[in-house]
Amino acid sequence: MLSTTVMYFVARLPNEDLMSWGWRIPFLTGFVLVVVGMMIRLGVEETTDFSEVKKAGAVQRNPIGNVLRTMPGRVLAGIGLQAAVIVLFYLITTYMLTLATNVHGFTRGDTLIILLIAGTIDLFAMLAFAVLSDRFPARRMFLIGSVFTAVFAFPMFLLFDSGNMLLMTIAFTVALVVGHAPTYAVVSSLTSDLFPASIRYSGVALCSAFAGVAWAGPTPIVATALVPPDGSAHWWPLPVLLIATVVISITSALVVRPKAPAEEEQGVEVAVS
Template sequence: MTTPTPSTFGTKQQKRAFLASLVGTTVEWFDFFIYATAATLVFSKIFFPALASNVGTLASFATLGVAFLARPVGAFIFGHLGDRLGRRTTLITTLTVMGASTGLIGVLPTWDQVGIWAPILLTALRFLQGVAVGGEWGGAVLMSVENAPKSRVRLYGSAPQIASPLALVLATIVMYFVARMPNEQLLSWGWRIPFLAGFVLVVIGMIIRLGVSESSEFTEAKKIGTVKSNPIATVIRTMPGKVAAGIGLQASVIVLFYLITTYMLTMATNIHGFTKSDTLMILLIAAIIDLAAMIGVGILCDRLSAWTVFVSGVVFTGAFAFPLFALFNTGNMVLMIIAFTTALVLGHATTYAVVSSMTAELFPTEVRYSGVALCSAFAGVAWAAPTPLVAAALVPTDGSEHWWPLAAILVGTAVVSFTAAFAVRRSFASRRHPQGNGGDAERLDARIPAGDPV
């Protein structure tokens, strides 16, 4: 397999769309991830100090989950706007909302300063973050794949997916140095630094996105008059099976990711005695390798069947669930890094890199933003929001080592994703790469009719 040449990778405008999707979504996920890490490391102490240790952790994770409950709101708002006004305008709006919300978190007063108002304001801003993400992911996917060359749909579709581990790497590096500060400085002002950076990063993302034209496929849809007056209602009324399948596809990859990046970090600190910086270093090493793997999978799936690669990753996730926790429970840093890295590369990268373009292919152009946004938002509600809470409730991070219920949950979500993948298999089996190399992506409009069942 050779590296794509500039001509096969795309035109200048296509590459700019890829970059805008990658950078803009990286900024948004950076804002999102620093909250998750801060919720794990400091928020229970500065926003919920009156609660017991484990209860404070649960309350902190609850504010983390609020954003996922807000995602459907963002999906309804921005899905509608994206299918009515266009992908570009909507994505600029979501980036603005995310950057402003994140920056304002950095100037919030704490419990010691304003009491109960501190967690209330924190929760409100986290809700706005969730609204922004509810509209961001779907639009970023479409901006990239709808401008993609025919032979690079999977790679282009992986742009917002690559943004996730890239943002995780950046957020982990920042939080690693912040966590090394003396505890008093960390809790008083150090934790604010990453959030204040949100004001700066949003400007960078905005400059890049303003330089991208509207999606070529949406422009064509407007030209021929196929844009729907109420795209969200159209999706809900005529394509509920596709939405359900899109939600199911993301089950195992989301639960795996949030177990690793939130709950297991707390477990490493509270049970195994690792310092905050040590746990972040474990995550950083695994995330960097995951980032490289994501790019490789995106390139590979333009030559092989994305569906087959996706299902292989889901099967691996279920098979590795118990070994993952067994290795992690040793408390050995080397074995923990191996466990994290293996799970992220073979379970996360193989599924996450292609689930974006696979979900987009379930819906026709005129309602695609709404359909993809609904799938992403409700997948967050179903799988991401409850994961840290359920994990902390079933296996408290204050000393319990009975981790088997968490491995069982991971196996269960793998079964859900496996079932969803088979339900939509025929949506991909009939489409082959135009160059005849065995891939299954041609153009996004070459798909089953919008009204067909899954």
């Protein structure tokens, strides 16, 4: 929301000013968020599970090495869990906004308004689903959101292809609120459940980093290769791409169950620091 708001006002600058100095504004304001993020992180206490690991003197000397050596399958599962979550989000927030500008003639400001509306509602939806995940199984919520993403893939692009700003806003909002929000709200919880407490942080960090490389970066590149953003090709490969990532996410959620407490430290090399 903050980045989109900043970009909306920056995009209203004359093109010459935008290209010469305006583009620096979002990067400079980003440093403020880094400081805020550091303050929040430093104020967060360790989890009870990890505090018990530290008390027992079972902190890992090489947690990343242990994760990759003993649980590569769980790392792959954690990466797979995020496939549809990330691809849906980056299709909407990068590629489809460019398509709206190039094909449907929207201004940069128009596309950012659409994104701001959909993203704001998505933010509050994620908070609501996070609260609901304390009452309902996180995996069930993840599967429901993933299935909806697949079901709504073609309708979303049909609404987008209308070239109508209201219909585009509805398409993005519904996709983010019902597809992205319930999955994103719980995917970190599902990922953390894959690893025992002594290596959990490293396991989750590896999954998140590799998922970004595997899904976030390539999404606009692959989408552009499949459907050039100049309107020269039909959009049907894009919902097919999205559905394929949903299959990956659902498979990852189903084939790997969380480790039971009795299994947590089995097979994990524990080294006293």
